Amino acid sequence: MNRKTLVALGLFGVAAWGEFVHWRASRALTRASLPARTEAVVVLGYRDTGEQANVLNRWRVRAALRSVDSTLAGTTVIFSGGSGAASVPEAVLMADYAVKACGFTGKIEVETESRSTWQNVENVVPLIEHADQIKIVSNPLHAQKARLYLRELRPDLAGRLVRAADYRLGEAWPLKPLFALYGLRDLARTQRKLASRGEAS
Known part of the structure; x- marks a missing residue:
């Protein structure tokens, strides 16, 4: 087996690992589903610094909109994120993108005070309590982190979590190994932190 073949196999293996990690995290x-009439789709923002949603947040909006179940009686899409370094809260920027660029005409709520993933989850609780099923949309490993937080904060609501459409095979595949490395480390830290909270309580 020549060097080019080995390199190609190595790259394929890394890409396949990134896909698997994201696929597993998304679930x-x-x-898979729940008997439901209503749903809440929660979209977590990421570090907007300008006057329009950044590339990652635009992708998250599109992933959220494709997660909407059009067969249900009612869906609320909730954008969560404060202003951070931007003059406009990222939740507002994402909502604007959903309406103006993506043509979304459904029900929208914005939560504009959060500065962390924990606050994202904590602050949207009053907005999702009505829903029969809940979807959290972000990069799959970040969404898994948010689901861990919801399970910690409100186990009853965590029982309503269903899969979003934030994983697609081959989508942004060159970035997935990098996101997987970062996301797995972050999840490990999160799980240790939650475990220590449980031991202290």
Whole structure:
């Protein structure tokens, strides 16, 4: 086997690992479906610094909109994120993108005070309590982290979590190994932190 073949196989293996990690994360702590009439789709923002949603947040909006179940009686899409370094809260920027660029005409709520993933989850609780099923949309490993937080904060609501459409095979595949490395480390830290909270309580 020549060097080019070995390199190609190595790259394929890394890409396949990234895909698997994201696929697995997208399903973690969720059900495939629930008997439901209403749903809440929660979109987590990421570090907007300008006057329009950044590339990652635009992708998250599109993933959220394709996650909407049009067969249900009602869906609320909830954008969560404060202003951070931007003059406009990222939740507002994402909502604007959903309406103006993506043509979304459904029900929208914005939560504009959060500065962390924990606050994202904590602050949207009053907005999702009505829903029969809940979807959290972000990069799959980040969404898994948010689901862990919801399970910690409100186990009853965590029981309503179903899969979003934030994983697609081959989508942004060159970035997935990098996101997987970062996301797995972050999840490990999160799980240790939650475990220590449980031991202290």
